[in-house]
Amino acid sequence: MPQTTPSPFRRGHCPSAGTPMESGDGLLSRVNLLGGRLDVNQLIDLADWAEESGAPTLEITSRGKLQVRGLSAQSETLFTRELVATGLARETAAAEAARHVICSVAADFDPKALHDPYAIAQQLDTQLSTTPALWQLPNKFLICIDGGGGDLADKNADIRVDAISSAKGIAYRIALAGSRQSAVLLGYCQVQSCIDVIIFLVTTFLSINEQRKDKATRIKQLLNDDTFALFKTSVSDLLINVKPINTERTSAKLLGQQAGWFGFAPPFGVMSSDTARGLARLATAHGHHKFRVSPEKVLLIPGGHSDLSAPLETLGMIVTNGDPRLSLVACPGAPACLSGSTATRSLALTLAEHIPDLFDGELRTHFSGCPKGCANPQASPITIVAQQGNFDVIVNDRATPLNENKRVAQNLSTEELAMRLSTLSNTLKQARRDDESLSECIARLDIEQLKIELNT
Ligand code: SF4
Structure with missing residues (x-):
């Protein structure tokens, strides 16, 4: 495969x-x-290669790709x-x-999905990869086509098209720069117009x-009233008037026995060969x-049943939503990454085992081997x-926080870290309201008060 980028190892x-x-x-x-399609022989080949x-190892990424490292x-x-x-890859880089x-990834067997967008995704994928004029798109640019089942509801994309139902039938909701909840609505189009709409938006x-x-x-970096008008004008001929029915669709539950599949997750999204x-x-x-690999770092076995549960657990897989390991997000850290000073994943597993009330499967805790925050560039x-073997604790912000005030404890040894997290767990237990999750609770806590509690 010829290299076409200025440096192949950027x-x-x-x-x-x-x-x-x-x-x-390395x-x-x-x-x-595409569409998370992976059969058992492909999985074996990839593990061997x-x-x-x-x-x-094979690592599932937040775009549902399989990552191989150390090459x-x-x-x-x-x-x-x-x-x-x-x-499994195109001819040219x-x-x-x-x-x-x-x-x-599951719209063809998910009874909650409104439409299977796989054929649209295939055509679009082909068009993008065979049209050199479109190769200038920045490589982080993301187009998300959601069939309405909720498996991609939380995915932040530059262009989102979400299936909706209306009195006139199924249509797609077009929005820019965000998740299903947060993306800025542009309008609605017919199913058969989806590809043209997306290509016009990309070109714009x-x-x-x-x-x-x-x-x-990313689109959000240039989105303002003027550019929004340009995006809208570029697709105005393809927009239709529809009134969506029941747009309040929540994120799908993927793990365990679901109607149509059995879902499981490797801890941290990582499987050894x-x-x-x-x-x-x-x-x-x-x-x-066959498997389907979801950007939620979950694998689905279409048609699978609960008899898979015990053997999957034996292989170390997560099969239930309350599993503490679902709370953990961690980069490989040391020794795999030379920038890391700590074995982040083993530390995360140890802490999750010792403080199960804090790691409840819902509250996401990001363990980062250094301030770069590769495993999650967003706020957690x-x-x-980790910094030179010690640890800082940051709440509601990124590994390199946008607001330094969110760094609530600093330079802790491993033992001190465990104690401070136990204190945080107790604080949350006392402060949590009946109707809120731990992450909602921590989002409303007073930072200054939290610092006092964690540092005295
Ligand atoms: S966050 Fe730091 S330690 Fe972790 S993978 Fe990235 S560079 Fe390496």
């Missing part, structure tokens, strides 16, 4: 097959599984060659990097961006040959940042 971009990214433990590459080429320049080339040969689409973004000195990487092969064998033994209710 930092700070989204890696893809043929355009890897440098990390502390190069990272990602396998794009990861083991032969780099670190023996050398040579092994990355061979890995990419395997992906292209088996249809530039075409592969132009695949910006995610879509609902590129043309606005071309005129800017500071190039935007051995575990991945074990999962493929288990699915096959139960008569299943709690972030633990």
